[in-house]
Amino acid sequence: MLIVDGLQYSNWSREIFEQMREGGVNAVHATLVYHETTRDTLSRLGEWNRRFETHRDLIMPVREAADIQRAQEAGKVGIFLGAQNCSPIEDDIDMVAIMRDLGLLIMQLTYNNQSLLACGCYEAQDSGITRFGRQVIKEMNRVGMVIDMSHSAERSTLEAIELSERPVIISHANPAAWQPAKRNKSDKVLKAIAECDGLLGFSAYPFHLKNGPDCTLEDYCDMIAATADLMGIEHIGIGTDLCQNQPVSILEWMRNGRWSKEMDYGEGSKDNAGWPRPLPWLKDSRDFPNLVTGLRARGFAEDEVARIMGRNWVELLERTITPQV
Amino acid sequence: MLIVDGLQYSNWSREIFEQMREGGVNAVHATLVYHETTRDTLSRLGEWNRRFETHRDLIMPVREAADIQRAQEAGKVGIFLGAQNCSPIEDDIDMVAIMRDLGLLIMQLTYNNQSLLACGCYEAQDSGITRFGRQVIKEMNRVGMVIDMSHSAERSTLEAIELSERPVIISHANPAAWQPAKRNKSDKVLKAIAECDGLLGFSAYPFHLKNGPDCTLEDYCDMIAATADLMGIEHIGIGTDLCQNQPVSILEWMRNGRWSKEMDYGEGSKDNAGWPRPLPWLKDSRDFPNLVTGLRARGFAEDEVARIMGRNWVELLERTITPQV
Numbered sequence: 021m022l023i024v025d026g027l028q029y030s031n032w033s034r035e036i037f038e039q040m041r042e043g044g045v046n047a048v049h050a051t052l053v054y055h056e057t058t059r060d061t062l063s064r065l066g067e068w069n070r071r072f073e074t075h076r077d078l079i080m081p082v083r084e085a086a087d088i089q090r091a092q093e094a095g096k097v098g099i100f101l102g103a104q105n106c107s108p109i110e111d112d113i114d115m116v117a118i119m120r121d122l123g124l125l126i127m128q129l130t131y132n133n134q135s136l137l138a139c140g141c142y143e144a145q146d147s148g149i150t151r152f153g154r155q156v157i158k159e160m161n162r163v164g165m166v167i168d169m170s171h172s173a174e175r176s177t178l179e180a181i182e183l184s185e186r187p188v189i190i191s192h193a194n195p196a197a198w199q200p201a202k203r204n205k206s207d208k209v210l211k212a213i214a215e216c217d218g219l220l221g222f223s224a225y226p227f228h229l230k231n232g233p234d235c236t237l238e239d240y241c242d243m244i245a246a247t248a249d250l251m252g253i254e255h256i257g258i259g260t261d262l263c264q265n266q267p268v269s270i271l272e273w274m275r276n277g278r279w280s281k282e283m284d285y286g287e288g289s290k291d292n293a294g295w296p297r298p299l300p301w302l303k304d305s306r307d308f309p310n311l312v313t314g315l316r317a318r319g320f321a322e323d324e325v326a327r328i329m330g331r332n333w334v335e336l337l338e339r340t341i342t343p344q345v
Numbered sequence: 346m347l348i349v350d351g352l353q354y355s356n357w358s359r360e361i362f363e364q365m366r367e368g369g370v371n372a373v374h375a376t377l378v379y380h381e382t383t384r385d386t387l388s389r390l391g392e393w394n395r396r397f398e399t400h401r402d403l404i405m406p407v408r409e410a411a412d413i414q415r416a417q418e419a420g421k422v423g424i425f426l427g428a429q430n431c432s433p434i435e436d437d438i439d440m441v442a443i444m445r446d447l448g449l450l451i452m453q454l455t456y457n458n459q460s461l462l463a464c465g466c467y468e469a470q471d472s473g474i475t476r477f478g479r480q481v482i483k484e485m486n487r488v489g490m491v492i493d494m495s496h497s498a499e500r501s502t503l504e505a506i507e508l509s510e511r512p513v514i515i516s517h518a519n520p521a522a523w524q525p526a527k528r529n530k531s532d533k534v535l536k537a538i539a540e541c542d543g544l545l546g547f548s549a550y551p552f553h554l555k556n557g558p559d560c561t562l563e564d565y566c567d568m569i570a571a572t573a574d575l576m577g578i579e580h581i582g583i584g585t586d587l588c589q590n591q592p593v594s595i596l597e598w599m600r601n602g603r604w605s606k607e608m609d610y611g612e613g614s615k616d617n618a619g620w621p622r623p624l625p626w627l628k629d630s631r632d633f634p635n636l637v638t639g640l641r642a643r644g645f646a647e648d649e650v651a652r653i654m655g656r657n658w659v660e661l662l663e664r665t666i667t668p669q670v
Binding site for chain 1: 380382432435436437438439458459460461464467468469470471472473475476477478480484602603604605606607609
């Protein structure tokens with residue numbers, strides 16, 4: 021079975037790449053940047069180039085969907101890069117193609133706050149896709165960069181889906197009907213994602229889960245089953261949001277970037293400011309077999325388990341990242 | 346009489362500075378940047394440093410309101426710098442104080458499009474001031490940087506006025522009731538500007554005028570008289586928007602920045618894509634005496650003419666640019 025994780029942002033190390041291989045993970049969507057400018061994004065890409073060089077026995081870059089199969093055959097973990105914000109393109113439409121040429125396959129239009137393109141899920145008001153945003157969506161469609169609305173607000177998400185000629189994804193979130201978190205998505209959004217032939221990656225970040233870090237594997241698999249009924253078995257996958265070995269300073273930077281003088285606690289609060297406790301059944305990538313076991317126990321057929329665990333992600337990339345000629 | 350022009354963006358040269366002095370202009374709010382990033386803003390500041398050095402007999406920097414009086418006494422033209430967009434601070438709240446330290450006295454929160462802070466007047470929807478925008482307004486208040494909403498949309502403008510503890514201005518625009526242009530302002534906005542003890546600078550850019558480049562000086566002064574009735578004589582001034590000797594490429598850059606692959610014509614259109622014809626009564630800064638003559642002919646008292654022509658701008662700076670301790 022081919023396994024793909026649709027979102028991780030760990031403090032990357034050889035140990036973590038070894039855990040991925042041990043857990044049978046064939047490909048990971050790794051977050052390249054959160055708030056970095058164009059120039060700083062190039063440095064993050066440079067760091068990945070070094071990792072690919074140093075750990076060439078363990079990891080390899082994914083530049084097209086077929087590379088995931090190649091990674092599996094080579095016994096390596098394929099890494100495909102995405103941005104959690106549109107900061108890599110700054111105010112420059114030409115940077116979409118430049119970033120795509122450098123291997124940025126996925127980009128969120130917003131990260132929590134209003135961006136130049138769209139509105140984030142933490143703003144009080146959402147006025148939808150901006151003038152620049154419309155042009156960027158068209159350009160992302162053209163060059164084959166996947167539009168990810170994980171941290172976007174509802175109206176912006178629905179408008180992006182309407183404007184985009186290619187599938188739109190939510191790489192890491194859960195249904196709000198199951199756990200009402202600002203980052204989780206309404207049934208309306210989830211249905212629209214399914215209708216555009218997109219994909220939802222189920223988050224395992226405790227803030228997005230029922231009972232937080234005490235969420236059971238059974239509850240998680242029940243949620244997956246209910247969402248399969250809503251969206252169809254082809255439109256769901258995994259996007260754990262695993263952030264291993266990251267200090268609290270990174271969490272604070274994710275939440276505050278450089279925009280806030282007052283501490284913003286994001287999904288947490290002043291009394292709950294740090295990283296959540298890890299899930300006992302998904303501490304790191306070695307625990308991916310637990311998900312397979314859980315889905316089987318929930319009654320999914322083997323083909324369905326394979327779709328959820330990885331095949332849907334591969335097919336999503338097949339239909340979204342080929343540049344249009 | 347002390348004369349202040351609240352907005353110019355010319356292709357700066359010794360000839361233009363000489364025209365200012367010849368026209369009796371004592372200070373000009375010069376646009377430093379439209380779309381420039383933090384780094385590029387430093388280069389624009391560097392260019393102004395060179396101009397201040399090269400033309401020290403003609404121009405001097407205005408760092409506080411009293412410098413305008415000093416410029417007058419020295420027979421020089423004072424230059425105070427402003428940004429037409431928030432691009433100089435990028436996504437970084439700390440850049441507000443840095444830019445203020447470098448002499449940026451005025452900043453618009455948006456230029457036509459959605460920014461990270463607020464909505465521009467050319468977007469279809471306006472969701473008001475963003476999370477980052479709230480912090481920036483507070484910081485601008487603190488360091489003494491004037492909030493300019495000339496190119497902003499209505500809701501964002503009203504919210505900025507409400508959130509700001511110091512006066513907010515519109516450096517260059519006219520009443521929409523007189524000439525319905527996207528860039529002109531509703532009576533509601535103009536009243537709110539007056540109530541916060543702010544200022545409107547009357548634009549002389551033909552796209553903002555009744556009958557465009559055929560607008561007469563009499564019509565222009567009638568508009569000023571009507572606005573004085575609406576806003577009070579203390580809250581109006583001049584902000585010509587003179588853009589002398591600029592090629593069409595600069596107009597296209599103002600309108601398109603780096604955000605658009607399709608030509609955006611801004612206030613113009615495909616059939617009217619270039620600079621408008623200049624006004625016969627305000628071709629360049631040498632024509633400022635025409636405005637004085639026109640206001641006197643319209644029946645304004647000498648003290649009122651002095652307010653409109655410059656004193657209101659000086660008093661606005663007195664109450665807005667002193668840093669809070």
